[in-house]
Amino acid sequence: xxxxRTGYFSHPDCxxxxxxxxxxxxxxxxxxxxxxxxxTGVADALDQREAPSASVAxxxxxxxxxxxxxxxxxxxxxxxxxxxxxxxxxxxxPDTALNPYTWSAALHAAGAxxxxxDAVMAGEMENAFCAVRPPGHHAGRAQAMGFCFFNNVAxxxxxxxxxxxxxxxxxxxxxxHHGNGTENILGGDDRILMVGFYQHPFYPNIVLPHPSxxxxxxxxxxxxxxxxxxxxxxxxxxxxxxxxEPEMIFISAGFDAHRDDDLGQLGLTEQDYVWITSRIKDVxxxxxxxxxxxxLEGGYNLDALARSVEAHVRVLAxx
Numbered sequence: 001x002x003x004x005r006t007g008y009f010s011h012p013d014c015x016x017x018x019x020x021x022x023x024x025x026x027x028x029x030x031x032x033x034x035x036x037x038x039x040t041g042v043a044d045a046l047d048q049r050e051a052p053s054a055s056v057a058x059x060x061x062x063x064x065x066x067x068x069x070x071x072x073x074x075x076x077x078x079x080x081x082x083x084x085x086x087x088x089x090x091x092x093x094p095d096t097a098l099n100p101y102t103w104s105a106a107l108h109a110a111g112a113x114x115x116x117x118d119a120v121m122a123g124e125m126e127n128a129f130c131a132v133r134p135p136g137h138h139a140g141r142a143q144a145m146g147f148c149f150f151n152n153v154a155x156x157x158x159x160x161x162x163x164x165x166x167x168x169x170x171x172x173x174x175x176x177h178h179g180n181g182t183e184n185i186l187g188g189d190d191r192i193l194m195v196g197f198y199q200h201p202f203y204p205n206i207v208l209p210h211p212s213x214x215x216x217x218x219x220x221x222x223x224x225x226x227x228x229x230x231x232x233x234x235x236x237x238x239x240x241x242x243x244x245e246p247e248m249i250f251i252s253a254g255f256d257a258h259r260d261d262d263l264g265q266l267g268l269t270e271q272d273y274v275w276i277t278s279r280i281k282d283v284x285x286x287x288x289x290x291x292x293x294x295x296l297e298g299g300y301n302l303d304a305l306a307r308s309v310e311a312h313v314r315v316l317a318x319x
Contacts, residue, residue, distance in 0.1 A: 006317035007119055007128035008037075008046040009112035014133050017105035019097040020089060024263060024300040025133065025147040033131050033296075036306035037313065045317050047125050051112030051132065053104070054155065058114050061158040062151050062185050064142045071149055075103025092144050106134055106149040109295075113156035113250075116293045120248070121164050127284070127292035127316050129253070131309070135297040137173060137252045138204060140184035146177065146204055152295045153250045154185040160248050161191055170246035170288075172196065172237070172280055174273075175254020175297045176264030178217060180206040182252065187212035193244045195237040197229060199257070199266055216240050222265035226272035229257075233279065241283045248291040249284045255299030255308040263300045270311040277315040292316065 015027040037043040059068045074090050078100040081087050089097040109132035116128035136153060138146030153171055160166045171186065173179040173196030186192045193214050200207070200219035211217070218232055255273065257266040284292050294316065299305035313319075 005126040006046050006313065007116055007125040008043070008048045008131065008313075009051045009116050009128060010131040011051040011108035011112065013101060013104040013108050016101035017134055018099055019147070025135070027133070028302060029133060029299065029305060030131055032302045032306040033309045036310050040310055042310055042313055042317070042319060045319055046313070049115070049119070051108045051130070052115055053107040054110035054114055054150070058155055058159060059110060059150055061162060062141065062154040063139075067142045067144075071098070071106070071144065072103060074098055075100070078102075096145055096147055098149075102134070102149065108132065109134055109136065110150045110152045110155045113152040113293060113295050114159050117156045117160050117164070117248075120291045120293055121160065126290040128294070129309075129313050129316060130293070130295040132296055135254075136181070136295065137175060137179035137254070137297050138177070138181045140181040143181070145181070148181060151181050151185055153252045154182050156293055156295070157186065157192060157250045166247045167191060168193070168244060168246050169248045169250060170195065170241055170244060171250045171252065173198075173217070173252035173254070173297075174257065174276055175252055176257040176261070176266055177203055177254065177298060178206065179252055180204050183208070183211070183215055183217065187215055190214055193240060193246065195240060196252070197232065199224075199264055202264070220266065223267060225267035226269060229266075229268065230272065230275060233276065238279060238283070242287070245287045246283070248288050248293070249280060251280065251292060251294035252297045253294045253312060254297035255305050255312075258299070258301065258304040258308055260304040261299065261301040263298070270307050273308050273311045274315055277312050281315060
């Protein structure tokens with residue numbers, strides 16, 4: 001029997017969370033990804049699994065007990081309000097809101113990352129992609145913001161360290177926005193190396209004056225093209241990753257740095273995502289037994305998002 005090398009984790013409740021008409025972080029993001037992978041035949045090569053819910057204990061690896069309890073309370077209140085014909089949303093910030101299904105969607109998004117980590121560690125698959133929403137990399141230890149409620153990648157990385165006994169894991173973030181929440185949670189933990197790039201100045205405009213030694217997140221100005229970013233990845237990320245020798249790699253896979261995405265102003269194409277994923281995969285094969293868990297973050301031009309995820313997953317699956 002042939003074992004699919006790449007897992008694909010998602011859950012129907014990830015489509016039920018939405019933040020109002022016209023919001024760019026919409027359920028259709030997952031629809032276009034699924035449609036593209038089905039149309040191109042990539043889906044046939046994947047081990048497709050329904051994501052379980054993360055436990056509260058999983059979430060509290062990365063978040064404060066108060067943060068988890070507050071979001072759960074808001075979710076429960078919204079369900080009661082909906083049943084009574086009341087308000088459909090609670091606004092966290094101008095860009096971020098809960099609806100009655102957000103709590104469940106967020107649990108399954110984090111649960112996908114945890115389940116993918118377990119499956120990869122068990123040798124059931126070499127790597128995995130989590131097609132989930134809400135995204136996570138802006139969620140800090142005690143704060144939801146920027147479309148994010150729980151930090152899926154941070155939860156999974158800490159799960160690998162605490163539950164599976166790994167000594168070193170890496171987080172790679174190629175979203176157009178700074179993964180400030182991931183930096184907030186993982187900064188100062190010398191078991192973890194985070195590398196990333198992001199457009200600056202740009203949302204969330206939170207840059208620590210003295211970042212922790214385990215953080216290498218370089219800034220690029222608006223309109224930077226893929227070739228310039230590739231050069232910096234080769235000279236900055238790769239030597240640090242090789243010196244760190246991670247036992248597993250987690251990816252915050254945002255595709256809003258694509259040249260067609262209006263929420264960012266960078267100039268990447270699908271071929272840049274192929275190259276970045278290939279370089280990450282090369283490091284994983286040499287130091288991490290090929291172990292990668294990738295989680296969807298941004299990407300709001302639906303056409304570009306679908307093409308870019310296909311390109312990313314093709315590399316993961318050796319297609």
